[in-house]
Amino acid sequence: MTLERTFVAIKPDGVQRGLVAEIIGRFETKGFKLVGLKQLKPSKELAEKHYGVHRERPFFSGLVNFITSGPVVAMAWEGEGVIASARKLIGATKPLEAEPGTIRGDLAVNIGRNVIHGSDGSDTASFEINLWFKDEELVEWSPSDQAWRVE
Secondary structure, three states: OOEEEEEEEEOHHHHHOOOHHHHHHHHHHHOOEEEEEEEEOOOHHHHHHHOHHHOOOOOHHHHHHHHOOOOEEEEEEEEEOHHHHHHHHHOOOOHHHOOOOOHHHHHOOEOOEOOEEEOOOHHHHHHHHHHHOOHHHOOOOOOOOHHHHOO
16 A cells, blocks of 8 residues: 555635535545644745746736635645545536536635645645645544555
């Protein structure tokens, strides 16, 4: 079994709408392990680093302004295949294209208010976890039902 980690953030719209518990519950129900969790209002510097790949895009400043507009719940999740599985749980970036049953398909309003962010690959996950969390903020632990979760 190869464990991996991914970064997931509930954006200000998801926090303001009271969706934190439901979103965390979907990941827990799937069987993933929460190894990092904090709520913060991101600084402009953090937001610009997070969205750095979009720096030259016309929507960059809008992304930065939105993610810094209110509290964000930042999470690190661990599990087998967690990166790809999280992307499936989250759904397509555009909520109108997201399948029913996904977080965005069920909860998001439009692309500008799509509730959640998730890493799109292992390099991105590593970068984002290291950007949002200090090493000591990530907790190593074993669920008491681990033998029932995976083979």
